[in-house]
Amino acid sequence: MIGVRTQRKRMQQVLLYALMSVVCGVVALPFLWLFASSFKTTREIFVAPFGLPEAWQWTNYLRAWQGGIANYIGNSLLVTAVSVLIIITVSGMAAYALARLQFQGRVAIYLLIVVGYAVPIHTVIVPLYELLSDLNLLNTYPGLIGPYVAFGMPFSVLLLYGFFLEFPKELEDAAYLDGCNMWQLLWHVVAPVSRPALASVAIFQGVFIWNEFLLALIIMNDKARQTLPVGLATFRGEWASNWPVLLAAVSLATLPILLIYVLLQRYFVNSLTGFGK
Numbered sequence: 001m002i003g004v005r006t007q008r009k010r011m012q013q014v015l016l017y018a019l020m021s022v023v024c025g026v027v028a029l030p031f032l033w034l035f036a037s038s039f040k041t042t043r044e045i046f047v048a049p050f051g052l053p054e055a056w057q058w059t060n061y062l063r064a065w066q067g068g069i070a071n072y073i074g075n076s077l078l079v080t081a082v083s084v085l086i087i088i089t090v091s092g093m094a095a096y097a098l099a100r101l102q103f104q105g106r107v108a109i110y111l112l113i114v115v116g117y118a119v120p121i122h123t124v125i126v127p128l129y130e131l132l133s134d135l136n137l138l139n140t141y142p143g144l145i146g147p148y149v150a151f152g153m154p155f156s157v158l159l160l161y162g163f164f165l166e167f168p169k170e171l172e173d174a175a176y177l178d179g180c181n182m183w184q185l186l187w188h189v190v191a192p193v194s195r196p197a198l199a200s201v202a203i204f205q206g207v208f209i210w211n212e213f214l215l216a217l218i219i220m221n222d223k224a225r226q227t228l229p230v231g232l233a234t235f236r237g238e239w240a241s242n243w244p245v246l247l248a249a250v251s252l253a254t255l256p257i258l259l260i261y262v263l264l265q266r267y268f269v270n271s272l273t274g275f276g277k
Contacts, residue, residue: 031254038247045243060248064235069249071224072231077256079141079227080209083148087156087205088198090149095160096190099167110161117154121214129218139222147215152205159204163197164190199264210257228253 037045038060040053097103098110128147129138137143167190175189191198213229220226223234235249 034247034254035251038244038251040244042241042243045247057244060244061252063242063245064249064252067245067249068231068235069228069252072226072228072235073252073256075225075231076210076228079144079148080206082141083145083152083209084202084206086145086149087152088201091153091156091201092160092191092194092198093186094153095157096164096167096186098157099161099164100172113154113157117158121151125214125218132219137219139220139225141225144216144219144227147219148209148212152208156201156205159201160194160197163194167193203261203264206260207257 033050036052037049039056039058041057044051044053094113098106132138132143135143137146171189171193172185175185180188211229212227213233216227216230217233220230223231226234232249232253236246
């Protein structure tokens, strides 16, 4: 009887892994086609779209890099890194305060954050543009980073709030017995234990900011400061007849976010399975 159950369990695992492999293959296929096609010539893309390139055209990446993609990637890296760093820092402290400290107005602040999470970006585009124009923040990095932080805070606070509600109280008590103050507790105890949750926030917000198009299009009109999504639209207009170079630019735009996910996937997976507990 035990042997039959063992065999059945192994069969279920085999079927599960087979299904996961198929799903991963379906998801990975467009990326594989993208990277392979970026090394082809224009003729090969249309003659043999699913074949490997006869000769790997590394010059496609060089032309894409020199054509302006390097500047767009640099702008996106700066905006994304600063925005995510501010979001993690501020939302982490705010979520911890809401979850662990008792003060007047705590519930009202929490409800206000929930309401803020429900506000779509499109509904505030016009007043936001007028505000940034009055403050002379259009075509500036702070003018774009500020809205990203504002729109990223509600989701991040709500996610971290749920984590801090279950944060081990024993760790806090031990830190206070060792003589830690509030800031030392946050930096030396809470932050290291909260890495899975913070990594989840970094991935979610990083992907959103990296791919965000509407705010970047409206706020950044200066080509030298445009981020990657807007820059790719401009690049596509300039290289519309050269598909290999265009696909190489898209590949370069995809690599940084894939690298970030690979580096943080362990923490991300832990957060989805109970924040590492």
